[in-house]
Amino acid sequence: MNPFSWESRLLPLGVTVMLGAIALYKFKKSQSRTGSSPVVLCHSVLLCLWGIYCFSSFSIFWGWTLFSLACCISLSYSTSQEMLPLDKRAVLITGGDSGIGHALSKYLDELGFTVFVGVLNEKGPGAEALKKTCSKRTSVFQMDITKPAQIREVQARVAEKVQQTGLWAIVNNAGILGSIGDGELLPMEVYRQCMDVNFFGAVEVTKAFMPLLRKSKGRVVNVSSLAGAMPMKFLAAYCASKAALTMFSAVMRMELEKWGIKVVIIHPAGFKTNIFGTKETLGMQEKNILDNISPDVLEAYGQDYIHSSIWPFLQTSEKCTTDFSPIFTDILNGILCKNPSFLYTAGMFSYLCHCLIFYFPVSVFDYASKKMFPTKTLPKALT
Template sequence: MSTFSETVWLCLAVTVVLGGLALGNLRKIPGQMRRKVVCLAGLWGGAYLLFSLSLSWGLILFFLSCVLTYTYLSGQELLPVDQKAVLITGGDSGFGHALSKYLDELGFTVFVGVLDEKGSGAEELRRTCSKRLSVLQMDITDQQQIKDAHSKVVEKLQDRGLWAVVNNAGIICLPADGELIPMTDYKKCMAVNFFGAVEVTKAFLPLLRKSKGRLVNISSMAAGVPMEKLAAYSSSKAALTMFSAVMRQELSKWGVKVSVIQPGGFRTNIAGTSEMWSKLEKNILDHLSSDVEEDYGKDYILQQRNYLKSINIKTNTDISPVLQDIRHAVSAKSPFAFYAPGALAYCLLFFVSFSPTGIFDYFSKKLCEVRGSMPRALIKQP
């Protein structure tokens, strides 16, 4: 057998072994790991086809890809639960509620901050979860409630330490053109989505530094993708995303790892109810000047709730990708800095980041035209 043939067979053998080990590790890792490995394999396969490499070079490159993949995946293995303690805010409903149940089932000690400790969401958690889960009254815009929750966490954990904080609590308000959104709604979004998360982070960071644990902030795809009618919400989430990036750099010297989750379209209770929309519409109309109301028209303003209805129809009811990514951020040896669960979430963030602004704005404008709603002053009279 020639030296060349021996090299080919050696590469093939090592490729099979490392590929098998990589796939074995992949099966243990939830969430988006599969997408990344498939993309990596596709990259090498595409390079092979594009450059028409010989079999030997193709095997060598695939061998190298398997080495890189295996090395990469070795840092993505999940740490043992060992009843690690996790604090989750916004556990009344949505992601926070489902995440609390999910982590409790996995064996974590879960502290759930809720807006109403006597509400149906809190009662359901007490009824369905284990004794390891504790429900805490925690309005994250109330500094005293944050302090009280901190005291209860410290009292229960004593010397065990807090492993992770998941800042999940958030609101969206009524989507509308930025000019129509009252300043009270801008401030409310910032108070909950940004300042509240910062307040919670600052309160619990000493515990995270002690355990060299994890800080996970739930942002939104809207933080990186400009979306009409979400000026208040997107701005607050963009602030949270940048805060997470800065904290990731600053806390690395303490051994604390920081991740931000930017979900795409998933259906939760954040959109609110018809009764809530009516109150928000009244708030908008009460704060408009006469000339702005004249230009936009009351009919246009009252149609804004249709945006939320369309969100509820088009969004995904299966939130398991979000839960799996949060679990990975909490448990992986080397969690990612950014996660984007959801169909096309990564694609949209990539498109906005690297495509010419004019192209994105063109498609956004066309989408707005399809929806067919225009301010009164812009409607062409027959």
């Protein structure tokens, strides 16, 4: 019989189809709990297209070999993406007063997690809303992450509740934007505030709850920002603090591996929260800058330039989406995925910007940045 006859192709073709079907099934099953149907569809289409290309462009031997290899790689990847069972796992979330932290607390509560929520104001509307809408599995605690005493108190109360099972995950979500403006113009107190909340606060929480995470061999999920990887004009303090959190996460990922604890960093972008503030808060930021810069610096920049640097951010925030589902999907992967990725870029804009900053020349990034964040007014001394 001719070794390349149609009959001889049935066995390898059957084996290949079986491998492909198993790979797609495993991948779909692993992604079903996070609702990533577009990812499943894209993965399936790519695998099918690769199979068509292999069998149409190569001999039966090489076509079978290459496609089978792709199926094995896909199967290995899908296995690593399998989700762990919920099993009443306990999660601590910081910054639950509003925005992402508030919505995430409700989301995880609905999924069946035991949720501990740290809020800046236990009597505030955000905390009260969580108490009313969430189940009894969710507990709300007063925890200003810039105050170590409050962190220690919450740690003791959480330890009492989880006892020997330990805490499965902490989600360091609390963060502030600080003030908007050129780095030279921002008062040093703004840099310190951003570092206190966005970096030192997350470090303090992580260190305090680490004994509970060692018991469960759980997860640390740090919600950083696209600004933690991509420089953004007028956000020097915020970018620096988020970059510090990103690098801290990278180091902790390596150091905590021996304890069986996995560390995940989330870089969201393009989501509408109250982090940009309101007209009143932006007005206060502008006044704070004007009150703290020297006369010669004010003369160089001019009040018009300072004003024009701050206020466009309010318009930018209005264009952002209120759909937090991409962030929730990535955080849930970080919490429950058997082998989570270290970095998740929540939102298509974040992914594209990461590609731009890491894979293109600086000149290309600078050009794109000027287009994305145009400056219509120059400092007074340059006009």
